[in-house]
Structure formats: C-alpha cells, structure tokens
Amino acid sequence: MGDEVYSQLMKELSEGKFVFTGELEPEKAGDVEEPIKAARELVGLVTACNVTDNPQSFAYVSSLAAAYKIQLETGMECIYQLRCADRNRSALLSDILGAGVLGLKNILALTGDHVALGDTPDAKPVYDLDSTTLIALIRRVVDEGKDLAGNEIHNPPKLHVGAAAAPGAAVLKAELAKVRRKIKVGAEFIQTQVVYYTEVVDRFFKELGKVDVPVLIGIFPAKTYAQADFFDKYVAGVDVPPDYLQNMKETKAIKDKEKRKEEVDRVNIEFFTGFLEHLKDTPAAGCHIMAVGYPRIIPELKKVME
Amino acid sequence: MIAQEQKPIEEILGYLDGKQKVVVMGCGGCATFYHTGDKKAVKEMSERLRKEGKEVTEIILPLGVSACEIDMSSKYMEKKRRAIENADALLMMSCGDGVQVVAEYIEERIGATIAVVPANDALGLVGGGPRKFKETCQMCGQCELGKTAGICPLTACGKGLMNGPCGGVREDGKCEVDPEKDCAWVRIYERMEKLGELEDKFEVMREPHAWSRAKRPRLFEIEEPVKPVSAILGSLPSYLTLLGGPEYKEEE
Numbered sequence: 415m416g417d418e419v420y421s422q423l424m425k426e427l428s429e430g431k432f433v434f435t436g437e438l439e440p441e442k443a444g445d446v447e448e449p450i451k452a453a454r455e456l457v458g459l460v461t462a463c464n465v466t467d468n469p470q471s472f473a474y475v476s477s478l479a480a481a482y483k484i485q486l487e488t489g490m491e492c493i494y495q496l497r498c499a500d501r502n503r504s505a506l507l508s509d510i511l512g513a514g515v516l517g518l519k520n521i522l523a524l525t526g527d528h529v530a531l532g533d534t535p536d537a538k539p540v541y542d543l544d545s546t547t548l549i550a551l552i553r554r555v556v557d558e559g560k561d562l563a564g565n566e567i568h569n570p571p572k573l574h575v576g577a578a579a580a581p582g583a584a585v586l587k588a589e590l591a592k593v594r595r596k597i598k599v600g601a602e603f604i605q606t607q608v609v610y611y612t613e614v615v616d617r618f619f620k621e622l623g624k625v626d627v628p629v630l631i632g633i634f635p636a637k638t639y640a641q642a643d644f645f646d647k648y649v650a651g652v653d654v655p656p657d658y659l660q661n662m663k664e665t666k667a668i669k670d671k672e673k674r675k676e677e678v679d680r681v682n683i684e685f686f687t688g689f690l691e692h693l694k695d696t697p698a699a700g701c702h703i704m705a706v707g708y709p710r711i712i713p714e715l716k717k718v719m720e
Numbered sequence: 721m722i723a724q725e726q727k728p729i730e731e732i733l734g735y736l737d738g739k740q741k742v743v744v745m746g747c748g749g750c751a752t753f754y755h756t757g758d759k760k761a762v763k764e765m766s767e768r769l770r771k772e773g774k775e776v777t778e779i780i781l782p783l784g785v786s787a788c789e790i791d792m793s794s795k796y797m798e799k800k801r802r803a804i805e806n807a808d809a810l811l812m813m814s815c816g817d818g819v820q821v822v823a824e825y826i827e828e829r830i831g832a833t834i835a836v837v838p839a840n841d842a843l844g845l846v847g848g849g850p851r852k853f854k855e856t857c858q859m860c861g862q863c864e865l866g867k868t869a870g871i872c873p874l875t876a877c878g879k880g881l882m883n884g885p886c887g888g889v890r891e892d893g894k895c896e897v898d899p900e901k902d903c904a905w906v907r908i909y910e911r912m913e914k915l916g917e918l919e920d921k922f923e924v925m926r927e928p929h930a931w932s933r934a935k936r937p938r939l940f941e942i943e944e945p946v947k948p949v950s951a952i953l954g955s956l957p958s959y960l961t962l963l964g965g966p967e968y969k970e971e972e
Binding site: 499503527528531543562591592595607 | 878879880881882883884885886887888889890891892893896897903905906909918922923924925927928929931
C-alpha cells in the first residue's frame with residue numbers, strides 16, 4: 415500500500431477523524447436526477463457517498479456514469495462501487511481506468527449478489543474475478559501500473575480501494591478470514607454490511623484481530639417500518655432488534671404524517687445514539703450510513719460523535 | 721457420468737415436425753445409466769412417436785457402448801445404414817455430445833444428410849447415486865482442487881468464486897442462491913480447518929482462474945489410440961477382484 419492520499423475520504427480517515435459516508439442509488443432510468451438530488455442533500459453531512467452498482471442484481475444506470483455525474487454536478491466525493499457479477503477482468507480493468515479518467519478517487523470492490531436473485535435472472539453470471547482478486551487488480555494497476563496479465567498501463571490512475579465486510583455473517587470465522595485476505599492484498603478501507611447490535615460490532619472487532627485499515631460500520635436508520643422489516647427478513651447476515659422493530663411498527667399507527675415523521679426520527683435517534691456512543695469505545699473509524707433518502711437524520715447522528 | 725433428463729415431448733415433437741420417417745437411437749453409456757436412452761426409454765419413445773403418426777423405421781441400440789465412442793457405436797449404425805439413409809430424421813436419445821458425434825458420422829461417413837435432433841437435456845458431469853447425484857467438476861482444463869481442499873469452488877460455489885465465501889451465506893451455511901445447496905466456501909473452510917491448512921491456504925489469495933484452458937471447442941489428441949477391446953480386457957482383473965477373485969496386484 416502506498417502512503418499517498420488521493421481522496422478526501424482517505425485524507426480524513428488517515429487523519430483519524432470519525433468519518434461518515436452515505437449511499438446513493440442510481441435507478442432504472444435514463445437520467446440520474448434522483449441520486450443527484452439526494453447527493454445535494456448530503457453535501458456537508460457526509461465525507462463521501464457510495465454509488466451502488468446494480469444492488470441485489472437489479473440492473474440500473476452504470477455506477478461509473480452515475481458517480482461521475484454526481485461528483486461533477488454536486489461536488490460530493492463518490493465511492494464508486496464495482497462488482498464482479500457482471501464484468502470479466504477485461505471489462506473491470508476498463509472501468510477502473512475509466513474511473514480514473516473521470517476523476518473518481520475511491521472504488522469499493524464487491525463480488526456482487528448473484529444475478530439469479532435480480533430482475534434479469536437469465537443473465538449469465540460472470541464472476542471472472544471476486545472481491546479479493548478485484549482488489550488485487552486495482553492495487554496492481556495503481557501501484558505497479560500493470561494489469562493482472564502483467565501488461566503495462568501508461569499513466570495509471572490514482573485510486574483508493576475499499577472492501578466490504580459482513581460482521582453478522584452466519585459463518586463469521588470464514589468471513590473474517592476472507593476480510594483479512596482482502597486486507598492482505600491491499601484493501602485500504604472497510605465498509606461493513608448493516609449492523610444493529612453492538613454485540614455484533616464487538617465480536618467482529620475482537621475476532622478480526624488488529625488490522626491496520628480503517629473500518630466504517632454500516633448502519634441503516636430506517637425511514638419506515640417496512641425498510642427495517644425487509645432488512646430483518648431478507649438481508650443475509652443482518653438481524654434487526656425486536657424492540658427497534660416494534661417501535662418502528664408502532665409509528666405506522668400515527669395518522670398525521672408530520673407527527674409520524676417526528677416519531678420515526680425519535681425512534682432512530684434514541685436507538686442510534688446508544689449505538690454510536692458504543693462505537694466510541696471500539697476501533698471503528700467511521701460510519702457508513704446506508705439510509706437512502708433520509709438525510710435529515712444524519713445531523714442528529716453526527717451530534718453524538720462530536 | 722453425464723446426467724441427463726428427457727426433454728418435454730412437445731419440444732421433441734416440434735423438432736420432428738414435418739419429418740415422417742424417424743430412426744430412434746439410444747446410447748449404452750450415460751443415457752442408459754440415467755434411463756434416458758436405454759432399451760426401455762427408446763421403446764417407449766418409439767411407441768409415442770408412432771401414436772403421433774410418425775413412422776419409426778428403425779431402432780438403434782448400441783448396448784454396452786456409449787454413442788459418443790463412435791468407433792464402436794458406428795458398428796451398430798452401419799447395420800442400420802439403409803434406414804438411416806432413407807430417414808427424414810434421427811432422434812438421438814443421449815447427451816448433446818452423442819447427438820453431434822452421431823450427426824457428424826451420418827453426414828461424413830454414411831453420406832446422408834438428415835436432421836439429427838436431441839431427445840434429452842444434459843445436466844452436467846455428476847457423481848453419486850443411486851438416486852441423488854451432484855455436479856462437482858466442470859472439466860475446466862485447469863484443476864484447482866489442490867488449492868481448495870479438494871472441493872471445486874468454480875462448480876460448487878454458485879458464483880464460482882476462487883476466494884469466497886461471499887456475503888450471502890445463509891444462517892445455516894447454505895447458499896444465497898439456493899437454500900438447498902451448501903455454501904462451497906464454508907465447506908472448504910471447514911475441510912481446511914480439519915486438514916490444518918487454514919493459515920497456509922485459506923487466507924492467501926488464489927489467483928483468478930485461467931480460463932484459457934477452457935477455450936472452446938477443445939480438441940484433444942492422445943498418442944495411443946482408444947482400443948475398446950484392450951480397455952475391457954485391462955479392466956478384467958479388477959472386475960474379478962470385485963467378484964471375490966484375487967486382489968489386484970501391480971506387476972513388478
């Protein structure tokens with residue numbers, strides 16, 4: 415890993431600041447107006463935003479195109495998510511080089527949900543590389559100016575690469591061995607899957623052991639009960655505490671829209687204040703807030719860490 | 721062996737649309753094993769085709785011989801040469817390899833141009849039995865088993881990852897794609913743990929798989945040609961052992 419810092423994200427992480435990142439989702443559309451609008455609302459609230467690459471294998475606007483436009487039009491630094499599900503190593507390399515050309519500075523290297531789970535289930539799954547070998551490819555491009563086959567790259571891009579981790583993984587020891595493997599090949603930061611239990615965070619850091627890369631814990635303050643319920647029921651490795659679920663469920667009964675919003679915010683602030691207070695006593699370097707379309711909650715969360 | 725199942729009859733009839741005289745050919749290899757090209761399956765198919773108004777002019781059953789071993793199976797075809805020459809189509813009850821090997825023989829060696837259509841769908845190279853089978857090898861040309869505790873992740877992992885597990889492992893260690901299937905990488909982890917290979921082999925990155933060895937279609941040549949008779953004779957000592965005969969010993 416080189417010591418050079420190319421992005422605001424890595425700058426703040428290397429300075430030891432507690433960093434907040436957000437998330438933006440391109441849609442199935444011919445424009446990126448929605449994520450641009452969302453990015454504008456997050457400017458000043460988070461250091462950088464992930465731009466998702468076909469989450470759950472639903473095909474949306476390319477995260478490369480979206481991240482470029484968002485960064486250009488809003489000034490929000492983007493963490494370009496890049497998954498192996500849809501591209502072979504040649505296409506991945508092209509996109510990595512393209513990201514550099516377009517001024518992107520951070521890539522989150524992902525394996526990606528299986529295409530059979532998405533909205534185009536007959537598509538051929540690629541997975542020529544996986545998250546580990548994608549990280550290795552990016553590092554080889556940036557550090558050595560070479561691709562996986564050893565071909566020289568003229569004027570290689572300056573990019574940082576991050577990896578995902580799943581603290582709530584069903585078979586945690588195997589997941590942690592994989593996370594250490596990704597760090598060994600050069601991941602420079604970690605963003606985790608959503609976690610609701612502080613016990614899960616503690617176990618993750620304890621069993622991961624000492625690592626020299628910053629870890630941002632993923633959180634998801636739900637805007638509605640349905641969102642929280644979805645995470646609990648359908649997202650692998652994520653459990654939502656019953657009390658939080660129940661409190662969110664009770665907000666559904668509030669007829670007045672404004673009052674309901676206030677109550678949802680209150681439930682989230684109460685829950686996440688405790689969660690974030692706890693994070694202060696862990697090695698967490700920041701928080702990755704995946705609450706898409708819920709920017710008003712972020713200043714409240716940041717207050718806890720100030 | 722090549723697992724296979726019969727296609728829906730509507731699909732088969734669709735391929736035979738407009739073809740009146742049909743030769744039905746089975747396979748004495750995998751298709752006999754999986755009952756998709758054995759004597760019974762070929763007989764039932766012929767009856768069905770007759771019911772649909774087709775004229776089944778001949779049945780070819782290469783008993784004990786795989787259709788793809790054309791050097792042997794062609795001897796059965798040669799006996800029914802005239803029927804093949806006069807047919808509108810040959811319905812091949814084997815895997816896709818048998819279909820194509822037989823079609824090529826008919827075209828090039830018999831000198832007849834007739835439609836050779838498939839009756840089955842091949843489902844992969846599988847092992848196990850007698851009822852349940854599992855695909856474990858995809859014949860990629862560059863075996864990775866030495867790096868993965870003898871479990872092929874290219875085949876056993878839904879995503880074919882060389883460096884898993886992915887984040888989609890279910891609570892019970894099953895795959896995100898299919899709750900019926902075990903996560904290959906959890907199996908690899910557990911097996912390496914037992915073998916004491918975790919630190920040396922699990923946490924290191926395996927290089928991306930070299931797909932150049934699977935460049936299709938692959939052609940393959942061996943120096944000593946296949947000799948079915950000597951292969952059978954060569955296997956005899958082990959058959960004898962199986963039947964209670966003397967233990968097979970390596971010759972000095």
